[in-house]
Amino acid sequence: MFDIKLIRNNPELVRAAMEKRNAPVDLDTILAVDAKRRSAVYEMEQLRARQNQASETIARKKKNREDADDVIEEMKQIKEQSATLEIVVRQAEEDLQEILLSLPNLPDETVPFGKNEEDNQVIRHWGEPPAFDFEVKDHVDIAEKLGIVDFSRAAKIAGARFTLSLGYGAQIERALINFMLDAHTKLHGYTEALPPLLVNTPSVQGTGQLPKFSADLFKVDNTDYWLIPTAEVPVTNIHRDEILREEDLPKYYVAYTPCFRSEAGSYGKDTRGMIRVHQFNKVELVKFTTPETSWDELEKLTANAEYILQQLGLAYRVVNLCGGDLGFSSAKTYDLEVWVPAQNTYREISSCSNFTDFQARRANIRFRRDKKPEFVHTLNGSGLAVGRTVVAILENYQQEDGSVVIPEALRPYMGGLTQIPARP
């Protein structure tokens, strides 16, 4: 959430930032609502001050057994005035809050200008896309031939955009989850978390999915529960409304969870296969840091996610998202895009972001070093999206006979299996 003071003191900076995001805002309206709120608050505080004084007078008089009826009468009148003023103040505060919650984060200076994903900036490449001397198949064909993913039965059980993994398909997901969790806990210093998959409204508001993006989420009927779209939500909210100690920062968490997304508005995109589904597994990295270190921590977090792709021998590139493509809460995002042979292109498999103090402000996550508590910075990134990793492995490691070689790093997690054998 935005600091209203920043808008008040430096509107040009905010205006420029929102333009960079391709999401211009009407700052004059915001400033007008703010001014209205401030004057109403001031007026009410004046009244309160008189109320408090009168109240003290009454208490004193009563103690001395003096008559206080005249002061009590005055208080009754003040009370009526403040009741109407209170409504004005409350309305103004709600108006301002609504606007502030709808504003996206300020993009960092290093975020490139641009409208959409075509303007994203490729930072670096790793690995070579494999060369095939046969016609490559896409992951759907490969998986169905191997009998490891059953899309039609998934549709029967749940509906379109669900998967049913079976046999080696289920096993490779479990192996990937364990491999990723082990790497991040044992090598990169993250604490493993297994959080709730249902969360309440304040949690979803804290990370920025609400109030604007409720259409992307699943809500449980007749409750205040939302299905998490990413582990970012429950894990970032671990420290909601807390004041951390400076010496406890940075805090690193890694969590495996299923993720649930309604994918409203994505009709016609990636309808086939397991690239875009309503439920998928993901291993998520989350950090809480001091403001000075968050940019370094973003580089390190991104490297931690890249490590997984490197170990799996999957070619990828790192992309710096442009202003127009940046997520609502993010100040800067690196997407890791893995090579997908059947599409002859790179597809997102991880998104690593620095949210600066945007989420911390919403979720009230602070730390103390001198006397005043300060907002922490929060970061997160997929490390990695498991379903899409399976897609990448199936397509990049496919063999002409229909079998799929298991990347070496994963074999210990597959009971030493070296390939998923082709079926006759």
Added chain:
RNA sequence: GGAGGGUUAGCAUAAUUGGUAAUGCACCGGUCUUGAAAACCGGCGGCUUCGGCCUUGAGGGUUCGAGUCCCUCACCCUCCGCCA
């Protein structure tokens, strides 16, 4: 689902019949010291137009005035029931 107890600042604990939140620890700053500790002084939730205002889990109500009384809700603890 039922019964009872609880929620006060970073933590821990107070607050006569309703009179406007006290104290300890931790932490920060200062005095003192060669340095530190101790002691002492100040600070130690948010906002502020620097006059003040707000803050006792959340939201209502009664009252001139609510931590305190009433109602609704959330969460935590104990027990019963049900349950993987």
